[in-house]
Amino acid sequence: MRSTFCCHLNLSPVMIMKGFSAPISSYVSPRAQAVTEPPARIGFLGLGIMGSPMAHNLLKAGVDLTVWNRTKSKCDPLISLGAKYKPSPEEVAASCDVTFAMLADPQSAVDVACGKHGAANGMGPGKGYVDVSTVDGDTSKLINGHMKSTGALFLEAPVSGSKKPAEDGQLIFLTAGDKNLYEAVGSLLDIMGKSKFYLGDVGNGAAMKLVVNMIMGSMMASFSEGLLLSEKVGLDPDVLVQVVSQGAISAPMYSTKGPSMIQSLYPTAFPLKHQQKDLRLALGLAESVSQPTPIASAANELYKVAKSNGLSDQDFSAVIEALKSKFQHSETK
């Protein structure tokens, strides 16, 4: 498999820089010809922790945006800023040229794309569907099949980066699927992100995202062990965070999440239930190619314990609680 890193200044079909405020116009069907203009009317389905700021950034950039969310109240802040609203994914897709979706998991991604009043019912030739949710490759291929059967184009584009990068337009898009659609939406991805990778066939973006999050889940579990061990042997865990942050294993998540973890606080940026979902999907991916993943498997067990102790909606750094004795006891009850 060859992959290409696409610098967003070189490959974006239209140079829309952050802060762009002119209206986007002249959608050219990706089927009809090489795309030189971004699509005009954009839909956004799923306004959770990630979808809301991503949609907000599109709106701030002057994009003609139509939104939908299962819980309608989450649409209201965007509507008050000028977004249009439709009461179903089908109606969003029917009224837009390209529709983005940011859903919780494989089941919700399929329901919203392919279910009753799902987006596929509003799709057709000249339209595109970009799924930025984190799902497995099979789910992505299923959605691709539904979209293509309507004549529409499909791109999977899961993101690396959490709540703050979403707010700051600093996400990393891991895209795969229709190259024309990738080029058509390049300027929109550039509004929401700092870089984008085009990885070829549908499934490769999902696989890349799952590998990245498998590593991240294991890193957080290992960091949790280190914090608790340092404390038990009489070290100051705040100093541990400083030491880690200055050395070869430094990672932003240690310095940003470490101080609150030490205080047993887990303000949600990336819900723990989603991290466990990603580990589960990554382990399935590994199994499909007989790749041993003992570290990720062990980490997954910890996230499962944390989930069963009511921490699903806390930040994934709450996995540290699964290593504290009261939770280990409740696991073995």
Ligand SMILES: NC(=O)C1=CN([C@@H]2O[C@H](COP(=O)(O)OP(=O)(O)OC[C@H]3O[C@@H](n4cnc5c(N)ncnc54)[C@H](OP(=O)(O)O)[C@@H]3O)[C@@H](O)[C@H]2O)C=CC1
């Ligand atoms: N948070 C993060 O740091 C990151 C998350 N991701 C991934 O992005 C995706 C979204 O994450 P995030 O925004 O954090 O999650 P949230 O839980 O905040 O949002 C989930 C969204 O999915 C919707 N949804 C859930 N179930 C259904 C359903 N059955 N039918 C219709 N809509 C449904 C929710 O609607 P409702 O509001 O009605 O509940 C909400 O809009 C996930 O796949 C996650 O793994 C990727 C990168 C970073």
Ligand SMILES: O=CCCC(=O)O
């Ligand atoms: O899927 C969530 C990823 C969170 C991150 O990249 O910081």
